[in-house]
Amino acid sequence: MTSTIENLAKKLKIRDWAEKDIEASELGWYPGHEQPEDPLRWGQRFPDGAKETLQNTQMRRNLGYATDKIRTKRNTRVDEMPDWEALREAGSNIKRNTVARWPELLEQFEANVTARGGIVHWARDAKEANEIAYSIIKQKQVDEVVKVKSMATQEINLNEYLSERGVQAWETDLAEMIVQLADDMPSHIVVPAIHRNRAEVKAIFEARMGDAPENMGNEPRELAMAARAHLRKKFLSAKVAISGANMGIAESGTLAIFESEGNGRMCLTLPETLITIMGIEKLVPSYEDIEVFSQLLPRSATGERMNPYTSFWTGVTPGDGPQEFHLILMDNGRTDVLADPVGRETLKCIRCGACMNICPVYRHVGGHAYNSVYPGPIGAILTPQLLGSFDHNDPASTLPFASSLCGACYDACPVKIDIPTILVHLRHRYTEANRGGVPSIWDVGMGATSKIMGKGKAMEVAGKALHPARVIGGPRRRIGHIPLPLAKDWTFVRDVPAPPAQSFREWWNDREGEK
Amino acid sequence: MRIALFATCISDVMFPQAAEATVHLLERLGHEVVFPEDQGCCGQMHTNTGYYPEAMPLIRNHVKTFAPVLDGEWDAIVVPSGSCTGSLRHQAELVARDQGEEQVAAYAAELAKKTYDLPELLVNVLGLEDVGAYFPHRVTYHTTCHSLRIARIGDTPIRLLNHVDGLDFVPLPEADVCCGFGGTFSLKNPETSAAMLSDKMANIVSTGAEIVVAGDYSCLMNIGGGLSRTRSGVRSMHLAEVLAGTKEEPWTAPATTTKVG
Numbered sequence: 001m002t003s004t005i006e007n008l009a010k011k012l013k014i015r016d017w018a019e020k021d022i023e024a025s026e027l028g029w030y031p032g033h034e035q036p037e038d039p040l041r042w043g044q045r046f047p048d049g050a051k052e053t054l055q056n057t058q059m060r061r062n063l064g065y066a067t068d069k070i071r072t073k074r075n076t077r078v079d080e081m082p083d084w085e086a087l088r089e090a091g092s093n094i095k096r097n098t099v100a101r102w103p104e105l106l107e108q109f110e111a112n113v114t115a116r117g118g119i120v121h122w123a124r125d126a127k128e129a130n131e132i133a134y135s136i137i138k139q140k141q142v143d144e145v146v147k148v149k150s151m152a153t154q155e156i157n158l159n160e161y162l163s164e165r166g167v168q169a170w171e172t173d174l175a176e177m178i179v180q181l182a183d184d185m186p187s188h189i190v191v192p193a194i195h196r197n198r199a200e201v202k203a204i205f206e207a208r209m210g211d212a213p214e215n216m217g218n219e220p221r222e223l224a225m226a227a228r229a230h231l232r233k234k235f236l237s238a239k240v241a242i243s244g245a246n247m248g249i250a251e252s253g254t255l256a257i258f259e260s261e262g263n264g265r266m267c268l269t270l271p272e273t274l275i276t277i278m279g280i281e282k283l284v285p286s287y288e289d290i291e292v293f294s295q296l297l298p299r300s301a302t303g304e305r306m307n308p309y310t311s312f313w314t315g316v317t318p319g320d321g322p323q324e325f326h327l328i329l330m331d332n333g334r335t336d337v338l339a340d341p342v343g344r345e346t347l348k349c350i351r352c353g354a355c356m357n358i359c360p361v362y363r364h365v366g367g368h369a370y371n372s373v374y375p376g377p378i379g380a381i382l383t384p385q386l387l388g389s390f391d392h393n394d395p396a397s398t399l400p401f402a403s404s405l406c407g408a409c410y411d412a413c414p415v416k417i418d419i420p421t422i423l424v425h426l427r428h429r430y431t432e433a434n435r436g437g438v439p440s441i442w443d444v445g446m447g448a449t450s451k452i453m454g455k456g457k458a459m460e461v462a463g464k465a466l467h468p469a470r471v472i473g474g475p476r477r478r479i480g481h482i483p484l485p486l487a488k489d490w491t492f493v494r495d496v497p498a499p500p501a502q503s504f505r506e507w508w509n510d511r512e513g514e515k
Numbered sequence: 516m517r518i519a520l521f522a523t524c525i526s527d528v529m530f531p532q533a534a535e536a537t538v539h540l541l542e543r544l545g546h547e548v549v550f551p552e553d554q555g556c557c558g559q560m561h562t563n564t565g566y567y568p569e570a571m572p573l574i575r576n577h578v579k580t581f582a583p584v585l586d587g588e589w590d591a592i593v594v595p596s597g598s599c600t601g602s603l604r605h606q607a608e609l610v611a612r613d614q615g616e617e618q619v620a621a622y623a624a625e626l627a628k629k630t631y632d633l634p635e636l637l638v639n640v641l642g643l644e645d646v647g648a649y650f651p652h653r654v655t656y657h658t659t660c661h662s663l664r665i666a667r668i669g670d671t672p673i674r675l676l677n678h679v680d681g682l683d684f685v686p687l688p689e690a691d692v693c694c695g696f697g698g699t700f701s702l703k704n705p706e707t708s709a710a711m712l713s714d715k716m717a718n719i720v721s722t723g724a725e726i727v728v729a730g731d732y733s734c735l736m737n738i739g740g741g742l743s744r745t746r747s748g749v750r751s752m753h754l755a756e757v758l759a760g761t762k763e764e765p766w767t768a769p770a771t772t773t774k775v776g
Contacts, residue, residue, distance in 0.1 A: 046704070047703065047704050047705075047706065047707075050704060050706055050707045051706050054706050054707065054710055360692050360693045360695070360711050360714075361704075361707055361711070364707055364710040364711060364714075365707055365710075398703075400565075401699075401700065401703045401704065402704060402707075403697070403700065404660070404693045404695060404696065404697025404698075404700040404701075404708070404711070405563060405660075405661075405697055405698075405700070406660035406661075406664070406692075406693035406697065407660055407661070407663075407664035407665060408660070408664070408691075408692075408693070410664070411664060420665075421605075421609070424562060424563055424565065424606075426565075427563070427564060427565025428565040428566075428567050428613070429565075430565055431564075431565040431566055431567075442564065442566075442699075446560075446561055446564060446566040446569045447569060449556075449560070449561070449569075450561060450566070450569035450570070450572055450573065451572070452555075453524055453555045453556035453558075453573055454555045454556065454572035454573040454575070454576040455553070455555055455576065456552045456553040456554055456555060456580070458555070459524065459527060459528070459554075459555050459556075462528060463527060463528045466528060466529075478743055480744070486702050489701075489702050489705035490701060490702060490705070490740075491740075492705065492709070493705075493709045493712065493713075493740075493741060493744060494712070494737065494740030494741050494743075494744055495740045495743040495744045496736070496740055497529065497530075497736070497739070497740075497743075499528070499529060500529065500530070500531050500532075502531065502769070503527055503528050503531055504522050504526060504527040504528075504531035504534040504535060505522075505527055505550075505552070507531055507535060507769060508538075508550050
């Protein structure tokens with residue numbers, strides 16, 4: 001029975017789940033988001049993705065609980081820092097200056113990594129990055145590799161690429177492993193399994209982790225121990241490890257990983273060969289800059305003063321750790337982001353996820369609604385820029401509109417990315433890219449109101465024109481559901497007040513007349 | 516002081532009570548209010564939806580209409596809306612610059628220095644926390660996103676409410692979380708907007724307040740619309756309306772109390 005349901009779960013999408021009338025209790029967990037072909041573009045518009053995830057009440061509860069916890073911890077750890085604003089300013093400046101000096105610093109970084117025994121590769125896009133990584137693994141004649149949690153490799157679908165070529169990549173971060181076992185996609189950049197609760201994790205382990213202990217309970221400690229035993233075997237047998245990087249330091253050629261569990265350190269020290277794939281925006285100029293980011297990153301990401309494991313490595317050291325180190329420096333759209341003077345601030349991002357934890361939109365819809373491995377407010381500005389998605393036919397072009405512009409993300413961002421302003425700027429790029437052709441309902445509405453709302457006289461006429469609609473309001477002076485385009489979307493959960501008997505302007509003119 | 520009122524388009528046409536109460540309050544406090552009649556909209560809706568060229572006539576008109584404040588004709592511009600204040604302070608200049616209208620941008624930047632959201636004007640400019648208001652109701656306050664994070668008016672509204680005679684103030688849980696309106700966001704993402712509104716309403720109802728107050732009629736249209744649809748028994752009101760009345764002279768909005776027809 002279990003295997004039948006499991007097979008079914010593999011094939012089903014969330015959407016089908018309800019229609020097939022399968023009890024969640026039979027499996028213990030809903031199927032997550034299936035593996036997309038392009039991890040940056042899953043093919044749905046944001047409003048459609050959100051419509052689907054909003055129905056997943058279990059996910060919403062898990063997410064609400066988890067983001068509340070992280071947010072509270074983050075606030076406590078930020079409040080105890082008297083110089084937090086100065087640190088943010090410093091982080092922002094370092095990142096901005098880095099990007100302004102990109103070519104020079106990248107060359108310096110390459111030279112220093114090489115001088116210390118590392119091998120540097122350049123990848124223009126996902127395809128090249130995958131090919132380079134695979135060619136190194138192929139040389140080593142292994143059929144499995146261990147991985148440190150990495151957004152860069154998520155972004156290029158490395159695991160799938162390798163699997164198609166007969167190489168199994170094992171995720172060793174606990175949450176990333178849960179996601180991988182469930183054939184799911186991550187829904188947060190720091191806490192990839194944030195959409196799952198412990199009961200689901202237990203059920204996933206039972207169904208998918210071959211060596212899960214019998215009679216395992218759903219206490220976090222028991223689950224962590226089961227995962228630990230499972231992973232230990234992988235660490236000890238793997239000859240090749242793959243990581244991303246939180247920072248690359250140009251002046252020394254040093255790389256850094258900030259993590260919580262120590263799985264990363266296992267991968268970075270035990271295997272013979274280490275391959276690191278780093279997005280070129282992770283660069284910082286000097287060793288001193290770590291001072292700033294090691295204060296900003298853990299507090300913003302997990303609400304900790306310092307994360308439990310911070311690893312730095314510089315090239316290779318004979319007799320200690322991996323003896324072969326490859327660094328793949330990946331562009332994959334990042335230099336296109338640089339081309340936009342407003343949008344380029346996005347490149348300051350240190351992937352802490354603070355914007356997701358604070359965002360009321362993300363909190364309700366979860367990461368999968370964004371249809372990209374980069375969800376939340378930062379995803380809403382990063383994804384369309386990496387992809388150059390501004391055509392209205394491209395689902396990713398809906399992302400800059402996936403925000404109420406409440407500004408909470410900007411205040412939470414440790415490197416002061418003005419996400420709301422960039423969102424508005426990208427909306428502007430979208431409207432400009434779609435001008436000409438058949439005007440949309442928005443083009444018509446915005447054009448017409450633009451003619452009226454910029455003139456006092458026209459506003460007076462508009463105000464008067466609305467008065468007859470007052471009758472529709474009836475004695476409650478409230479208008480309920482209006483079955484017209486756009487109005488129906490607003491009035492399906494809200495009443496609209498009947499227009500007033502008199503606009504302000506009329507009231508003012510009457511009063512002035514009486515004087 | 517001689518204060519120019521920017522009524523905002525939404526208050527002018529749909530919620531005149533906010534602008535009327537603002538006039539009433541400032542006059543009661545002994546100030547002169549003027550209404551430059553060429554005024555229209557600040558352009559926030561067009562800007563936030565990505566229509567910069569369409570926002571320009573609105574921004575140009577606003578700058579032209581309110582420019583006399585720079586010659587000292589008026590002492591300040593008051594706006595009964597945090598989001599319009601935010602838009603005028605941060606977006607008008609940015610959009611004008613993007614559209615290559617440097618002169619308009621320069622004027623917008625100068626005007627921004629003289630433009631205040633109502634509670635800011637009262638507390639930070641006029642130095643008042645007690646405006647002599649009387650309002651014997653249980654009230655909670657929603658700190659609208661743009662007043663908090665763009666206009667940065669701080670806790671000025673709460674300080675004003677705390678000095679209102681008879682008012683029973685109950686803090687709103689998660690007051691600083693967005694209500695889900697976000698202008699055209701609520702139309703482009705209606706399902707998500709509804710989910711956010713649902714949280715906001717639950718928090719409001721949990722306070723036991725009979726009235727939720729805010730300083731922005733766009734948020735209030737969203738929140739009030741939801742509270743009305745669910746027959747929650749909670750009303751929404753603008754801060755200016757709470758501050759306008761006194762024990763001797765309770766304030767009621769003329770335009771909304773008129774009978775239908």
